[in-house]
Amino acid sequence: MSFHEVRLPARLAFGSTGGVERRTEVVTLGSGYERRSSPWAMGRRRYLIGANLRSLADMAALTEFFEARRGRLYGFRFRDFADYASCAPGGTPGPLDQALGEGDGARTVFPLIKRYGDDGGEPVERPITKPVEGSVRVAVGGVELEAGAFAVDVTTGEVTLEGVPAEGVAVTAGFLFDTPVRFDADRLEVTLESFDAGRMAAVPLIEVRV
Structure with a gap:
């Protein structure tokens, strides 16, 4: 395109x-x-x-x-x-804002998403393809990663982790977009x-x- x-x-x-x-x-x-x-x-x-x-x-x-x-x-x-932003208006994005998925012992690439409607209904997951450079924060298992432990493609919104999350471990992120x-x-x-x-x-x- x-x-x-x-x-x-x-x-x-x-x-x-x-x-x-x-x-x-x-x-x-x-x-x-x-x-x-x-x-x-x-x-x-x-x-x-x-x-x-x-x-x-x-x-x-x-x-x-x-x-x-x-x-x-x-x-x-x-x-x-x-x-x-991944957080509420006026807030500061944090690494636990949005769930990107869970590790399976092999996967290292996680696309950014923003979830709408976590109130008992079926939430809408919006792909975030244009994150703002330098704004993305990532956590694995609730622990924020250092900047060098992941890479972000700001033209597609894909986050690539340096390490492989263990199976069932949550990967989350916060960002501007x-x-x-x-x-x-x-x-x-x-x-x-x-x-x-x-x-x-x-x-x-x-x-x-x-």
């Missing part, structure tokens, strides 16, 4: 709106009961950015970023300030309101699978 490992500057996303989208198919039976199903295993994030930009310099920066991505052609990293997105339009619209100020129409972003 065409993807650029670059993050949209945070100042260009101030005032953004967005969240998770789900797709649910609902069929109402003759009895009045409903049959519900979903073709999507995971939600998909959508955002609108740029509507709060007023500085021509910021609008020029967003235009430059848009052009460098060739509109919808290339994906990029986006910091979703409502959901960008970006959401992989692309522009969902091939056009930007800017209105000039004065010599040094303007207004930009909201620009849609959509999450991509990488």
Whole structure:
């Protein structure tokens, strides 16, 4: 997939709106009961950015970023300030935040995931493919590993351990992450309101699978 490992500057996303989208198919039976199903295993994030930009310099920066991505052609990293860490909002990621799996005596590679819904229902496990470099902390059996005892591929989210966890031993991690997105339009619209100020129409972003 065409993807650029670059993050949209945070100042260009101030005032953004967005969240998770789900797709649910609902069929109402003759009895009045409903049959519900979903073709999507995971939600998909959508955002609108740029509507709060007023500085021509910021609008020029967003235009430059848009052009460098060739509109919808290339994906990029986006910091979703409502959901960008393995821990609760405002907290500091810790090595016990998210369970990645258990050792089997041979496995050393564990993909990062974030779990939603550990409240008695069936949790959703979201693959985290774009962790922030230097932010990942890992523990094996509840003991945090030194930085040199594991490696993280920040383009895929895979953690490779130097040692092999014993069978049944829990592997956990904490991290910061970006959401992989692309522009969902091939056009930007800017209105000039004065010599040094303007207004930009909201620009849609959509999450991509990488």
